[in-house]
Amino acid sequence: MRWRRPGIFSGSGGGVMDFDLPEELEEYRKKVREFALKEFKAELAEKCDREEIYPDELRKKTFEEGLVDFSNPWKTMIAIEEMCRVDPGLGISATVPYFGAEVLMLHGSDYLREKYLSRVAQGKAMMGLGVTEPGGGSDVAGLKTNAHKEGNKYIVNGSKMFITNGTIADFFVMLVRTSPPDDPKKRHHGLSVLVVERNFKGFDTNHLTGKLGVRATNTGELILNNVEVPEENLVGEEGKGFYYIMEFFNISRVFVAAQSIGIAQGALDRASAYLIAEESRGNFVGEERKFKLAEIATRVEASRLLMYKAASYLFNYRPNPMITSMAKGYASETASFAAESAMEITGSHGLKTDLERLFRDSKIMEIWEGTSEVEKIVISRMMMKGDKNE
Amino acid sequence: MNEQTEMMMQTIKQFADESIADIALKIEREGIPDDLYQKIIQQGLIGATLPPEMGGAGLERSSYDAILFQLAKASPSVAFHVFMNNSIILRFLEKAGKKDEISDVISGKERYGFAPGPMMEGGEDDEGYLIIEPNSKNLIVDGNDGSIFISNAKPELLNKKPLGLRGLRTDIAKGTGSGQKILSMNDSELIWEEGSWHAAAVFLGLAEGALDKAIEYTKVRKTFNYSLKDYEPVAFRLSELKSEMEILKNTLFGDKEDTLTGMMLKTISSEFARRATKYALQFHGGYGYLEDFGVEKFYRDAVALNSIMFRPVRDKRSLASKIYQEKSGFL
Incomplete structure (x- = not known):
């Protein structure tokens, strides 16, 4: 799956600037808004917020309606805006099952795209992005989760924090350190991206509750204890993860x-x-x-x-x-x-x-x-x- | 700050450290426990400003504000409970000459809830109305035209999770209720205006509670190998906010007692509290978004209290009319 060049927003009338979206996208905006107004019921939004429950049925319905098309980023952007306009918790939940997909689209091998991304695109799987760590936050290059090679596997140890879809995603696109930086000032060197499945041995999760908002979304902590990841799950080149x-x-x-x-x-x-x-x-x-x-x-x-x-x-x-x-x-x-x-x-x-x-x-x-x-x-x-x- | 107020600050700080700090999160989740309500009564915090002949402690204004300030630093819900009883319920009852009812409130025999929105017939809102401490036997109701009622109606609660004052089990109720009118709008407006000092004390207390947490957190939290406090935007912003806080506290605990100064302080404090709590949460990053870190409650409560205690039109118009010394800001 690759992004399609949308070929829009260059001005429908040939002018230098045209502040209207093309008709196709305006129609799409209307369709998403109608869906959100109909399906994002007040009771559902309130229940998911109060009880911190992810609305999985809504995710499926959104997928069935074909409302989130990650191969078309313009549509994705508009869907996110219109859904969050009605309810942010439900809107983000419905559009986030693909979180991190672009990393695989742009750099994943055909094998990885076929094995993982196609299932997400069919609505059969959810994914997440594992970057932030406890005590890490904005300092991405300071991450501590490490992966060393043993034979044809990476052995991963560490933890990730505030991970969207943390306890419900089937797999994560995860940033890890595979080698020490060649220069202490270049800590962003030596980082790589691996696809790590939730059911890999040694992988555990904790559901983080008590959030101020977006409580319908799922947030978790990931714990990796000697998790074995096949080498073919390396995304792109080793050391280019940052x-x-x-x-x-x-x-x-x-x-x-x-x-x-x-x-x-x-x-x-x-x-x-x-x-x-x-x-x-x-x-x-x-x-x-x-x-x-x-x-x-x-x-x-x-x-x-x-x-x-x-x-x-x-x-x-x-x-x-x-x-x-x-x-x-x-x-x-x-x-x-x-x-x-x-x-x-x-x-x-x-x-x-x-x-x-x-x-x-x-x-x-x-x-x-x-x-x-x-x-x-x-x-x-x-x-x-x-x-x-x- | 005079000696009496200084002593009160110390006493209530100790009370908050011993009786609130460890259960602050539990208060947010489950409400104020009964034994804390009892301790508040035993400490004489309800009836603090009433004269001794009415069973109160007869405290001066700044000592009472020291109580609210220190309580709000630990738990805005607890502070609002004390504020609501002293500055709203007891003041209304006092003005209405309800001596027996006052005695019952001070002794803890009766508890009153408060409905700040339209509940009485004719003022229905499709969304229902807000009730603070809804499980109380009686309610003080701010009527549709600003007059005040006592009601013993049993409203149908919707079990909503409110934005703020969660420790008071604040909820939304449906339906209308009847009640006994005890005060006219003019009387109640005067009481609201007099209460401005005390509302400001709650706003400033919760703002300082949030800022203190942010200052402590930014000392220990490191990013890019440095403490957050080492970064200009963090250190400068928090220092500016603490500076504003000190200036506002100087007014709160200063010599002035007039209502106009109180109204000015409330206006500035409500905006300041929202701004300070927002930065405090921001500098906690993702952790600030979790209730466990105890800073998000200040952010929620600052906005919720603003919606309850700062009436955007009425209060601003009163302030403008006092400053111009004639009717103003009505077009």
Whole structure:
């Protein structure tokens, strides 16, 4: 499975800029929204949030409807945004069974793509990405999980933390250290990516509960104790793992921007519906709150345009990490801003509705796939190197 | 800070260390345990500001705010329980001349819940209404027009997991209830305004609780071989927030007592608490997102309390009218 070049967003009328998505994608957006409004039932969203349950039936239904097509990143991005707009916990759960698939698409052997990715594409398996470690966080190159070669196998020891789909995925695309760095200053050397199955001997998981938000998603800790991984499960070349993962983050950050914009748009939908209802009941709605609504709307629009720009570079094979980090960083802060502002606009009403869940869900956007601080490091480093907006 | 307030700070800190710190997470998950309610009564924290002839402790304003501040650092739910009883329920009962009821609350014989949203007939909201400490025998209800009622209605609880004040088993209820009107809107507005100092104490306490956790965490958490505190954005931001905190505390525990200053402090403190708790969580990274680390509760409670205690239109209009000394901000 490879990405198809979408051949879109170059301007339907031949102009330099066209801010409308092609008709095909607009239709797709409508289809996803209708699905989410119909299937993301309030009771399901509340139950999954309260009990921290992954909505597997919803995953299957989303797959059956063909709504998440990872061979078409534009559609994926739009699906993520529209689903998170209705409910972030369910939306992320429905679109995350493929998390990490791009690493295999871009660098996996035919054997690995056939053995693992095709099952995911058929909805028969789920996957995850194992990068973050306890005490690691933003410092990816400082990871401690190691793999040494014995015969035709790698023996893996270590642990991974905050892994999405941690206790439900069938396999993980995992970053490990296969050799010490050749220079202490180049810790990102000597890292490799392996595909590690959950049912390999010595592999254990813990379900992490008590999260602030996105509680419908599954988060786990992975423990690897002398896990034997066949050498053919090496993704790409040994020692190039760090680059593969950074390349992946460049892709996934666009999708996190889509999650964030979905949340921000969802908060905007709810706040504006509340104010419209208040006015229709004859209650006074002053400009203070209307101005706040305008601020949210402006930031949502700006975030979406920035995301489209990052996506346009990326999906046309010209990734621009600086623009991607700008898009992810700004969209994630917009999600938090929008959710908190909507809570302020709606007062105690917001506490009684799913807006409070949106607020709780929004904060993780500024943390996962690179914290806001990491995004600013990427942007400022590239600016200092003279790598401007091109 | 005067000597009496300083002593109160120490006393309540010790109380919080001994009776709350170890069960703070349990309070969030299961609610305030009965023995802690009893200890709060035994310590004389309910009725703290009422005069001795009414069975209270007769504390001055800043000593009472020291209680709220220290409790909020450990558990915003516990602090709000004390705030709600003293600054809302007992104040309303006092103003309404309900002496017997006051005595029952101070002694712990009766407990009142509080419904800050429209519950009375005519004010129905499709989403129901919020009730804090819903299992209490009686309710104090903020009516549709701002007047205050006592109700013994038994609302149908929806068993929702609320955003904040989880230690008080806060829930959403359906239906409407009848009640006895005890105060007019004008009386209740005055009490809300007087309570601004104390609301600010809760906001600032929970903000300091979050900031202290963030400062401790960033000392020990390392990334790229350095402690988080060694990085400018972390150290500078937390230092700025602590600076703001000290300035705000100077006002909270200073000499001023007037209502306008209290209203100003509440306005600034509610925004500050949301900002400070957000950074505190952010600097914990993924761990901050887990309840075990005890910082996410401050973030939730800051926003929930803002929705409950800071009424965006009424409070801002009152403040504006006091500053302009005439009706303002109404268009």
